Amino acid sequence: MPDTVLPFQRHLPDPQVVELGALAARAGLVPADPLRQTLAEARDAAERYHVFLNGPALPAALPADVREVVTDGPAGPLRLRLIRPPGVPEDGRPLPVLIYFHGGGFVVNSIDTHDRLLRLLARHSGAVVCAVAYSLAPERRFPHQRGEALAALRWVVRHGAGHGLDPERIAAGGDSAGANLALGLALDARDEPGPPLSFVLLLYGMFAHDFDTESHRLFGDGRFGLTTERMRWYWRQYLGHGGISRDPAAAPLLADLRGLPALHIAAAGLDCLRDDSLRLAQRLEQARIPHRLVLHETLPHSFACMTRPVRKAEEAVILAADSVRRALCR
Template sequence: MPDAFAVPVRELLDPQVLALNALAASAGWPPADPLALPLAEARAAAERHHAFLNGRAPVPVVVQDVEAAGPGGPLRLRLIRPPGEASAHLPVLIYFHGGGFALNSIYTHDRLLRLLARHGRVAVCAVAYSLAPERRFPFQHEEALSALRWVVRHGPSHGLDRERLAVGGDSAGANLALGLALASRGEPGPPVSFGLLFYGMFAHDFDTASHRLYGAGGFGLTTERMRWYWRQYLGEHTPAADAWAAPLLADLRGLPPLYLAVAGLDCLRDDSLRLARRLEEAKVPHRVALYEDLPHAFAGMTRFVRRAEVAVIQAASAVGGHLRGQPLALANG
């Protein structure tokens, strides 16, 4: 991994990422910064930025919105199916969007969700979970369990094969997905059989090499912003060492196979690499796909960055292949 202190940012990042950053800035749709704006304005800015990333010509899919019974009332789920398979009995990927628990939505991740459905040939169940600080840990984990239980109980009537079930997410959403995989070990019904984790936010820990290398702001996500996200999610008094809040600290034995898609130029890089080491110790099959020249949130850049699109297609193929009985070769620890 190159030393970010010695090499200019422009020589580390994929050139298409640099071009995208310049285009977004010139168009007036830069990434949202919740440290510089009131939260409501930051959320609106995030929606605008991702609308720019998604574009007006989405990947064709079939979309259906349903509701599950959540811990605080109805929980919205969006079912996304690949074209031509609207009525098929499909494997299902329960997916949680990123945004530090405080930003973003199922709308900001629309293009990514469509790509996962199409290239994985799965039904994606996207969860519109509650945002922090209005709702804090562990409320979002309770909503994740509600989504899983809805799929198990009601999924078959909506064309979902509950016997072929995966969980996935990016950043904060990867935290929820890993937490759900952990919690599902004690749930009745079919087990979660695969996990897809993009550049996850797995521990309340900023003393890592990747935070020191990439957390100052040259690559997008900053350490300061990560501290802010954790405060919104945990509040001031929730213990940061809680293994449900920080699943890197949990007992990982018995987890299903996991696919870790890792951004190399990301202050959260080491969250995923440390997780991989712990998975190896726990004898959990896994694969690490490290994209050394991509930053945090690359899965949302697929319309502009070819390498990001390839990474998402590879991840989708890993999920779909595993759920269809054609798994990738994985490290077994």
């Protein structure tokens, strides 16, 4: 049932990851850290850091047909960005869709920070990527983002055909907090009237607020980036109160996973959230859901946004996109 690739763990980062950190430090850039910055400073740092990661000439390096639409969200307008694969003629044949949710702990980042990743996914999956500019916490908290995810799916189903999208071939995907939303959307689509999702792509997701795991013990000090302390803070911003909820809509690792479509799960080997993905794969196996789990041993959290300077990160994203292509492009 599962297709699992789990290499031997040595806890050594890819040399290009180390070089990337040194280059960023010399440029005076640091990843966002809302525990040591104001929220506005952290969001600005995230945008500037991802400009550095993506490169200054991204549209020329990865050309794509990019359009934006606005639909009704649960409490106001919801912006969607459609990234069409390059070189695909608009001949009336609808293309499959990957509805994508960016990472950032529900607090930082945007569809702009993830621009290079979105373009790579469109290029190598053959699907139109529908990136969702969902609301950030703490200004908007759970379950608001779950409602926005469902609104994006409903827009694709009801209006996507007018934009060359195939409402019968829809996948959901996301990284980190976005993977939480993507898995939640798959659960909602399973229980909603209408076409179910065809596939789910999950990159190093945050699926439950459990910090008593081996990966948190190994990597929670932040030696490779993300820290357990920061994860606790992100959950508090998203959920409010103590940042703990047993509601499977907030922590989808706790949900009944039966009836889900096939999944591709990419875990980062040097990530305090690594075990969220490994535990999810175990639960999917118990539920007899087809899935592929790939552990990218030498990569840290957020590797999908490091595809320009880190070759193995690009290879991991292309592998994930190929899973989408094989599932949707028939």
